[in-house]
Amino acid sequence: MARVKNTPVTRRRRKKILKLAKGYFGSKSTLYRTAHEQVMRALQYAYRDRKQNKRNFRRLWISRINAGAVQNGFKYSKLIHGLSLANVQLNRKVLADLAISEPTVFASYVELAKDAIANPAKYQVK
Template sequence: MSRVKSGKVTHARHRKVIKQAKGYYAARSTNFRTATQAVDKANQYATRDRKAKKRSFRSLWIQRINAAVRLFDPAFTYSRLIDGLAKAGIEVDRKVLADLAVHEPDAFNAIAGKAREALAA
């Protein structure tokens, strides 16, 4: 059997990793072995942080809703609003509520009023 050279395949694989490491500092962007480690770690962070992003946005929405509810009525809280919405049968997710609180305060106050009425009844 003749000897098989894998120069083209290896070069393409190296080039792919180096391309992913573009913009990294020093040897991390030019040295294949170091670039491989850097790219692998970056992919681990990216995977982890896609999950964390969802958590942090939900937290932000809750903070915005709570602030808007307290402007509506200082004695009214986020948890009581959510309870009131459930009792009133209003199904609006936190993302939409937060957007209403920021951009359409009148609509948000109307929803909060309905939630308070449902709690009182």
């Protein structure tokens, strides 16, 4: 009797890969071997880019905060230092959003940071 090469486990595994390869161009979506190669590469890219996405957004937020700080006559590094001295717990995402959507509120945070740098004893927690 001939050897059976299409066991349920193998079929399930191959169908899973072909399902992940749905929408790929040409034989990459129909042939198991090329689909498997493409899916593995795509998963590697997805893993890498999930990390890079975080870095890219942080860079974007920092550049937006810096632009808002420069408009108010301040630098990004001094702003962050002043806000930490003033015990302000806003993250960069929120600060960047404030710099774009609420410039007056952002300007008040810049003034707070300037004051905290000028008078650090005023903001120390006792």
